[in-house]
Amino acid sequence: MNQAISVSTLNNQIKSLLETTFIGVYVQGEISNLTYHSSGHIYFSIKDENSTISCVMFRGNAQYLKFKLEVGMKIIISGSITAYIPRGNYQLMCTKIDPDGQGSLALAFEQLKEKLQKEGLFDLSIKKTLPKYPKNIALVTSPTGAAIEDMKKVAQNRWPLINLILIPTLVQGEGSKFDIVNSIKKADSLNYDVIIVGRGGGSIEDLWAFNEEVVARAIYEARTPIISAVGHEVDFLISDFVADVRAATPSNAMEIALPDKNEHLQYLDNLQVEFENRFKRVLYNKEQVLLNYRKYFEQHSLDKKFSFIQKEIDYLKSNFSNTLSQILRQKQNELNYLKNAYESNHPDKKIKDGYVQISKNNQVISLENVHVNEEIILESSKLKVRCNILDIKNI
Known part of the structure; x- marks a missing residue:
């Protein structure tokens, strides 16, 4: 699908086509709608039996006119086609105007021009290109x-x-x-x-x-x-x-x-600036690549790996030391607890005057479990006495 263009773009394209195609036109017609502007420009139209075309002759060319234009006068115009973009109109821009029916030189000119044109001497296809x-x-x-x-x-x-x-x-x-x-x-x-x-x-x-x-x-x-x-x-x-x-x-x-040497000097200056900018961009990009490689190398270097392993070792050592210390402290606390429990339960601390331990058949029993004529052992932390039960009375 074709892409739409703006009106201005179309008018510009038409202007370019007209001005490059109709560069040197030679037109005969009758003057109408004539205006001499205060600026020195001349605006008018030329017509024949079937058509009319707008014309303009700017002051720079109008000053060379040897006669005054009048409505109804038949003339021959040398010029080119141009377009006025804001209104989309085209017109004939006149560079030279001669009255129709001029003398022998003009007639000879037209006859020779027509002859050579028919022979193809004016054809654009045979024009040679100028070297740059x-x-x-x-x-x-x-x-x-x-x-x-x-x-x-x-x-x-x-x-x-x-x-x-x-x-x-x-x-x-x-x-x-x-x-x-x-x-x-x-x-x-x-x-x-x-x-x-x-x-x-x-x-x-x-x-x-x-x-x-x-x-x-x-x-x-x-x-x-x-x-x-x-x-x-x-x-x-x-x-x-x-x-x-x-x-x-x-x-x-x-x-x-x-x-134009000046255009080329400016072009060379622009090339130099562009080259310098591109060169700086290339250097910057390469520098960034090197920095990334350097960071990558540093991250994956042996020193980095050894440093990482050393940190892990240090962490393990520290963790081991802390864990061992905790275990030792825990065991020490357990030992202290057992020591305190042992000390608090030592017979020397439990036995008081008048109190002994009763055992029978190597088993500790209470006083309520003894019977008459049984042999029992009374034991303190320092003495062990064999006794025989003679009598039991409830108190």
Whole structure:
């Protein structure tokens, strides 16, 4: 049975899917519901005969608009799909807007884009993956432009271990498309990890070399992963669609290509802390094991056993001594009792003047059991007298 998820989780998943799938969309439509917000953002919708989609152009991109939007105007939008999680709505986030029916360059751009797309040059399935830790990067750009300096600065701050090689290239004007093609082929022959092809911003005419079919095919045929970094964030060129990765600017290309040393330093710090904590836990656990073994050993050691036996012996000795003393005291008391009884029953103590013991035939009898003419023995502790009964009278 599937586990239920929250609405927020579902909206987040939809947002992630939309923003990673519809990264570079190109949409044509008619403007409606137009609002210029005081923040500088522009909110509107575009529609055709059957559908409507909400759009937004944020101030950062809106400031580059060369014309004012009006309700009913037909336009062409470059942007990406995003979702607003609290309401569960999706919208088209615009990076560039052109009026529909623009001149020959725009038409040529669309025709070439459609042609190459049908041939499969834009397919995501053929995009090459960038290496996580590149060692060598070839830069196909102008040696005198600001782009090269920006990329070098970002590379030094982000990953100083990288080795950069510049392939000086003409990036605008007559013959620039052939020079770009030759530089791409030269860079590809070096077997470097990544190639960055690009230049700084400019007009559509300045950037047009990167919209040429020969440049697109050179990028497509290269074996080395290529990042297209042409112009500013709002600029979309044919090279962006053919390249393995599109960067908003040359500086952004270097950020995409290189890992961040600060993140890795923090990661190493976290690893060190985690290692130390685990090491301390291991030591503590081993220490507890040793202590338990020590206690067990002490409890079962010969000394412990001898000590236990000695205590039992001492207890037995003490118990024996106490028992013997009790027995001796008891026997002594018995002897004393017998002695006292003997002394108290000694004939010398019992015989008084005028009293003797009468016996006949060696048996003690009372005076009432004697008869006339019988021979009896009168006995004291000191004398024994034989007598004959002459007369008996009752008193």
